[in-house]
Amino acid sequence: MKRFVPLIVFMALVGLFGFGIWWNTWHDARYVPSPLINKPAPDFALPKLDAPEQTVTKASLLGKPYLLNVFGSWCVACAEEHPVLMSDGHQLGIALVGYDYKDAPDDARRWLRDRGNPYDLVIADQPGRTAIDFGVYGAPESFLVDAKGVIRYKHIGPLTSEVIAQELQPAIDAVKRETP
Amino acid sequence: MTARISRRSGFSRDSSPRRSRLKPLLHVTLLALLAFAGHAFAATGAIEPLPFKDHAQEVRFQNLTKQLRCMVCQNENLADSNADLARDLRLEVFQLMQQGKSDDQIKQYLVDRYSDFVLYKPPLKPGTWLLWFGPLAILLAGGAVVVVAIRRRNRDDGAIDDDKPADGRRAGNEPADTGDDW
Numbered sequence: 287m288k289r290f291v292p293l294i295v296f297m298a299l300v301g302l303f304g305f306g307i308w309w310n311t312w313h314d315a316r317y318v319p320s321p322l323i324n325k326p327a328p329d330f331a332l333p334k335l336d337a338p339e340q341t342v343t344k345a346s347l348l349g350k351p352y353l354l355n356v357f358g359s360w361c362v363a364c365a366e367e368h369p370v371l372m373s374d375g376h377q378l379g380i381a382l383v384g385y386d387y388k389d390a391p392d393d394a395r396r397w398l399r400d401r402g403n404p405y406d407l408v409i410a411d412q413p414g415r416t417a418i419d420f421g422v423y424g425a426p427e428s429f430l431v432d433a434k435g436v437i438r439y440k441h442i443g444p445l446t447s448e449v450i451a452q453e454l455q456p457a458i459d460a461v462k463r464e465t466p
Numbered sequence: 467m468t469a470r471i472s473r474r475s476g477f478s479r480d481s482s483p484r485r486s487r488l489k490p491l492l493h494v495t496l497l498a499l500l501a502f503a504g505h506a507f508a509a510t511g512a513i514e515p516l517p518f519k520d521h522a523q524e525v526r527f528q529n530l531t532k533q534l535r536c537m538v539c540q541n542e543n544l545a546d547s548n549a550d551l552a553r554d555l556r557l558e559v560f561q562l563m564q565q566g567k568s569d570d571q572i573k574q575y576l577v578d579r580y581s582d583f584v585l586y587k588p589p590l591k592p593g594t595w596l597l598w599f600g601p602l603a604i605l606l607a608g609g610a611v612v613v614v615a616i617r618r619r620n621r622d623d624g625a626i627d628d629d630k631p632a633d634g635r636r637a638g639n640e641p642a643d644t645g646d647d648w
Binding site for chain 2: 315316318319320321322388413414415418419420421423424
């Protein structure tokens with residue numbers, strides 16, 4: 287029995303390193319879970335992209351759930367995500383609010399004009415100050431906010447049809463069941 | 467290189483009057499180069515001077531931003547990173563400092579938004595016990611294994627010596643088999 291001890295130790299190390307390799311291929315190191323899940327969304331007051339003189343606040347959006355989608359015309363992954371929002375965005379069953387992040391308004395308007403606008407409403411955060419309160423660190427990011435203004439789900443990175451089917455839509459359905 | 471040094475030293479030895487005339491010229495050239503370098507730095511935007519109250523506050527700021535992680539380029543700290551978000555967060559940290567917030571309050575402010583991951587040094591809490599004490603536990607376990615193994619080996623050696631006192635081969639190998647060479 288004693289002669290097998292080195293072999294057992296060796297196999298344990300193989301198992302440990304194998305787990306390390308498996309874990310690193312499977313999980314995305316850039317994905318950091320947000321501490322804001324199930325917490326009230328931060329208060330904000332941001333101008334509309336199309337009508338900068340009008341301000342949209344967190345309070346003005348209360349009462350109905352919505353998906354806040356952080357994008358920017360400078361953001362490559364957002365261009366990748368955009369066709370998915372165009373095709374699937376209106377089937378989500380809730381309002382889609384665009385959050386134009388650190389972008390020149392003219393660029394954002396042109397970007398939406400050229401590619402199509404999947405959003406019901408677009409707000410602009412050119413300085414990026416409010417995005418810090420939301421813990422945004424890489425566009426695109428999507429926040430599901432319920433009728434009470436609580437963040438219920440967050441996706442970091444481009445939304446794909448699979449992510450929508452497997453994660454976002456069930457979360458939306460759960461939120462919608464609470465709000466008749 | 468050596469050729470250049472010897473030529474230069476020869477030059478300075480031989481013609482000291484010319485050296486005194488050249489020296490101011492050298493200074494002017496160096497100054498001009500420095501000015502140019504400063505200009506180049508400003509153009510890249512790598513340095514953004516923040517209006518610190520005093521040197522102590524600047525040191526505190528540098529110290530604090532070195533302990534915070536840039537979320538965009540995850541292996542860089544906030545002080546070194548040139549990412550857009552890092553710049554915004556440096557400004558945020560600076561403004562919180564101006565409001566009189568303590569280092570812990572500023573860290574908490576960022577943790578509330580970006581999770582513990584912004585801290586290079588993870589906080590001590592039940593979820594991080596394994597991280598903090600795991601290496602110590604492994605070290606102690608390894609030490610225990612070593613102690614047990616050495617004791618057992620010493621005992622075994624003693625038993626062999628007792629069993630085979632007249633073994634000539636063993637006597638010859640004695641120095642290499644004391645049990646502490648593993």
